[in-house]
Amino acid sequence: MGLNRNRKLAAVAGSLAILAxxxxxxxxxxxxxxxxxxxxxAEWIRDRxxxxxxxxxxxxxxxxxxxxxxxxxxxxxxxAATSFESHETVVLYADGGDVAARAGVLLRRRGxxxxxLLTGDLYAWLDQVMNPRMPVATSPxxxxxxxxxxxxxxxxxxxxxxxxxxxxxxxxxxxxxLRRRTC
Amino acid sequence: xxxPFFELGAIxxxxxxxxxxxxxxxxxxxxxxxxxxNARKLxxxxxxxxxxxxxxxxxxxxTAALGVFWLSRFGWLDLSxxxxxxxxxxxxxxxxxxxxxxxxxxxxxPGTSCVAAASGRLDGIALxxxxxxxxxxxxxLLPLIAGFYNSTPRGELSLDQVLNxxxxxxxxxxxxxxxxxxxxxxxxxxxxGHGAEPQS
Numbered sequence: 001m002g003l004n005r006n007r008k009l010a011a012v013a014g015s016l017a018i019l020a021x022x023x024x025x026x027x028x029x030x031x032x033x034x035x036x037x038x039x040x041x042a043e044w045i046r047d048r049x050x051x052x053x054x055x056x057x058x059x060x061x062x063x064x065x066x067x068x069x070x071x072x073x074x075x076x077x078x079x080a081a082t083s084f085e086s087h088e089t090v091v092l093y094a095d096g097g098d099v100a101a102r103a104g105v106l107l108r109r110r111g112x113x114x115x116x117l118l119t120g121d122l123y124a125w126l127d128q129v130m131n132p133r134m135p136v137a138t139s140p141x142x143x144x145x146x147x148x149x150x151x152x153x154x155x156x157x158x159x160x161x162x163x164x165x166x167x168x169x170x171x172x173x174x175x176x177x178l179r180r181r182t183c
Numbered sequence: 184x185x186x187p188f189f190e191l192g193a194i195x196x197x198x199x200x201x202x203x204x205x206x207x208x209x210x211x212x213x214x215x216x217x218x219x220x221n222a223r224k225l226x227x228x229x230x231x232x233x234x235x236x237x238x239x240x241x242x243x244x245x246t247a248a249l250g251v252f253w254l255s256r257f258g259w260l261d262l263s264x265x266x267x268x269x270x271x272x273x274x275x276x277x278x279x280x281x282x283x284x285x286x287x288x289x290x291x292x293p294g295t296s297c298v299a300a301a302s303g304r305l306d307g308i309a310l311x312x313x314x315x316x317x318x319x320x321x322x323x324l325l326p327l328i329a330g331f332y333n334s335t336p337r338g339e340l341s342l343d344q345v346l347n348x349x350x351x352x353x354x355x356x357x358x359x360x361x362x363x364x365x366x367x368x369x370x371x372x373x374x375x376g377h378g379a380e381p382q383s
Binding site for chain 2: 006010013014016017018020021022023024105109
């Protein structure tokens with residue numbers, strides 16, 4: 001009796017394993033959230049991309065203080081009850097942490113395919129769109145990038161500036177720059 | 184509802200701890216019911232006359248592998264939210280050797296020593312005391328061995344990444360090896376005497 005039960009369990013396990021091999025990589029069901037940088041999001045907003053929803057997951061007072069243009073305030077608790085059409089694009093941002101990622105997972109679970117996280121959250125928007133500091137253009141590619149960034153920044157009322165010398169690539173360098181400016 | 188519940192914000196700390204307590208009790212109960220609170224049964228693993236430990240542990244691995252794969256495949260489990268301990272080759276190999284020596288000497292591992300102690304067995308209590316002394320000693324010596332402790336990092340490695348195979352094929356191979364192992368274990372036990380007491 002025990003042997004028969006073990007054989008049945010082995011048969012079940014073997015069958016599930018064979019199906020797993022045929023199913024391939026279960027990664028397709030793992031959540032893989034897309035990411036969009038601030039400048040690309042700015043272009044989407046400027047070009048009025050159809051079906052675009054920008055969701056601000058921060059607390060309401062913070063949202064009222066500043067938010068990305070066209071963004072709507074939705075909390076993590078409310079996101080599950082918010083309905084979106086399957087063809088619509090949702091961009092999520094918060095103030096760091098994993099709040100945006102959690103909201104993205106919930107939306108993906110509901111079958112929404114085009115869910116993106118804003119790389120760098122709200123800080124990236126402030127840094128790259130509202131107050132971008134662009135390096136001096138030393139190549140045609142850099143000139144083109146600066147022109148794109150300047151145009152987007154001015155469209156949203158930002159204040160682009162050109163920074164002579166190299167931009168800090170680490171927090172340590174950035175802090176040294178701050179100290180130099182204040183001395 | 185998707186899992187892991189805690190990572191996705193579905194349950195908070197108090198409920199998580201309660202669930203952890205229930206899972207811990209269930210884990211201990213299953214170990215005890217499987218006879219793994221008995222050092223003689225565990226020692227039989229090394230004498231090849233009782234491979235219950237191998238069969239219980241590998242059954243758990245197969246169940247978990249199939250469960251995790253299919254829950255993920257159906258979209259009920261977010262694999263990216265599962266914490267995977269990072270791999271440090273050399274220190275973990277050394278730790279495995281120390282663990283094996285302790286298991287060989289004591290006839291119990293940390294988990295089963297708790298089960299044995301809960302069953303009233305003195306050897307289980309002795310092993311828990313030894314384990315706690317070991318933990319204390321490790322904590323005190325960590326500054327001295329920190330270099331080795333953090334050496335040979337390999338990040339969060341999974342078997343499918345190491346074998347460079349899809350997750351489904353890896354699960355299939357794992358189950359195939361397990362089933363072959365179970366069949367081999369039955370034959371080994373028949374040959375070396377299932378349940379025979381090891382000579383003290």
